[in-house]
Amino acid sequence: MRILVIACFILAIFFILPGKVGALTVSPPRWEISGERGQTINGELELFNEEKEAKTFYSSFEAFEAAGETGAPRFFPATEGLATWIKAPAQITLDPQERKVVPFSIQIPQNADPGGHFAAIFWGTSPSQTQEGGQVTIGAKVGVLVLLTVLGGEVKAGGGLLEFSTTDRQKTFTYLPITFFYRFQNVDTNRIKPDGEIKIKNIFGMTSVTLPANKREGNVLPNSIRKFEVIWEGKKSEVPQMAVEKEEKVGFLETVKKEWSEFHLGPYKANLRLQYGAKNEEVKASFLFFIIPWQLLIIILIVLILVLIVGGIGIKKYNRWIITKALKGKRVSE
Numbered sequence: 001m002r003i004l005v006i007a008c009f010i011l012a013i014f015f016i017l018p019g020k021v022g023a024l025t026v027s028p029p030r031w032e033i034s035g036e037r038g039q040t041i042n043g044e045l046e047l048f049n050e051e052k053e054a055k056t057f058y059s060s061f062e063a064f065e066a067a068g069e070t071g072a073p074r075f076f077p078a079t080e081g082l083a084t085w086i087k088a089p090a091q092i093t094l095d096p097q098e099r100k101v102v103p104f105s106i107q108i109p110q111n112a113d114p115g116g117h118f119a120a121i122f123w124g125t126s127p128s129q130t131q132e133g134g135q136v137t138i139g140a141k142v143g144v145l146v147l148l149t150v151l152g153g154e155v156k157a158g159g160g161l162l163e164f165s166t167t168d169r170q171k172t173f174t175y176l177p178i179t180f181f182y183r184f185q186n187v188d189t190n191r192i193k194p195d196g197e198i199k200i201k202n203i204f205g206m207t208s209v210t211l212p213a214n215k216r217e218g219n220v221l222p223n224s225i226r227k228f229e230v231i232w233e234g235k236k237s238e239v240p241q242m243a244v245e246k247e248e249k250v251g252f253l254e255t256v257k258k259e260w261s262e263f264h265l266g267p268y269k270a271n272l273r274l275q276y277g278a279k280n281e282e283v284k285a286s287f288l289f290f291i292i293p294w295q296l297l298i299i300i301l302i303v304l305i306l307v308l309i310v311g312g313i314g315i316k317k318y319n320r321w322i323i324t325k326a327l328k329g330k331r332v333s334e
Helices: 252-261 294-333
Strands: 007-009 024-027 040-049 055-066 073-076 091-094 099-107 115-124 141-150 159-166 178-186 195-201 207-212 224-232 266-276 281-291
Touching: 024 141, 040 091, 055 224, 073 115, 091 099, 159 266, 159 281, 178 266, 178 281, 207 224
Parallel strands: none
Antiparallel strands: 007 141, 024 040, 040 099, 055 073, 055 091, 055 115, 115 141, 159 178, 178 224, 195 207, 195 266, 266 281
């Protein structure tokens, strides 16, 4: 049975591939293209010159692979593969404030290997130059990633969950937010986009919150490991799935306010469930942690002690007043 699915996903990477370079903006940020072996896929990008003078921009193409576990790509020149299949104008000159639609094409070879193929289309302010060692250099540039999956035969999409925990493997917290992470390994030739949820339950087994496990729809490239982070923000849980920067230490009273506004107490269990691959394979994991707002509990304890002390003193005074009143009434009657 011949199964053929080609998906091309173009995503602007803000810290690696910023949306702008100098005066240039490239759009759209996402492309999905399908085709067959031997087919030429045609697409379009829009370039916008924001400057008040004419500018010439030059195209270049590079392959990329995963760099570390953050999902950031590492670019390198290529003499074969997807970076050599893409064709686009070598240069484009834009008048001030001009937008221009630029065509590009991808010619998939008849003998293209099934699985993932990855490249980037760059537009820069100076033409690319090949240095010794085959390295390609170009000035300031902006581009889009191309993630192409060719399935002309049997393509495996195997992977596995390596770890599920919280930042620094911390198990005790005083208040939200709490950042969870999981590490997913892709051991095959095709990219994997895990999908699922993290369901957090309290001591009574009731669900406190359900969080998307891959809200940004990040991919795990072949033969790589990627770390995904998910934040439990309480009432503000709809925040981007990115690492929360460590907050500066706050004072005791400020901490009490946070613990009061987002009160949680006791053991909690985070249950991760992921599906991935064409066959929707499933993997599960869980993590037990505790939320103990001890600063708030200290304040509550102090208040209770004061109430008991003041109440005890008040009761004693009231009893004395009752006894004194009773004795005065007795003397009057005598």
